[in-house]
Every structure is written in structure tokens, then in C-alpha cells.
Amino acid sequence: MAWIRVIDEEDATGRLSELYAEHAAPDTGAVDNILKVHSIAPGGLEAHLGVYSSAMRGTPTLRKADRELIAVVVSQLNGCHY
Secondary structure, eight states, rough: OOOOOOOGGOOOOHHHHHHHHHHTTTOOOOOHHHTTTTOHHHHHHHHHHHHHHHHHOOTTTHEEEEEEEHHHHHHHHHHHHO
């Protein structure tokens, strides 16, 4: 299993802290690990969020539920365990 050093929420500063605040779970303040893997390079996190936003909001003719279903199927086909 790979190990990637990440910056936790309480240690984040600057732009990373801002991004974490924007994308943390409202009830716990926790940031998903899939986002935290980019914490060493906040620019990479911004790019990840841009791709996600484009994929999930860039097709206005599809309902959000349909986009989520497509993502689940693609992840399953790719053998994604996340």
C-alpha cells in the first residue's frame, strides 16, 4: 500500500487552509483523504477540484444522481477501492 504524506486540517496554512475550509465536511470539519493527498501542492488540489467540478457540473442535461451513478460504475470498472 502506498503512503503519501499529507497536511492535516489543523496544520494547514495559507491557500491550503482556505481550500480545506471550503471543502470540509460541514458537520465534522474533516477533509476527505482523496483531497488531502494534494495537500503538499495546493495548486494540485485546486486542479483536482476543477476537474471534479467540470465533470460533475459540466453536463447540465444530466441529473446529479446520474453523474454520481456513472462515477460509481467507472470506479467499479477501474477496480477503485475508494
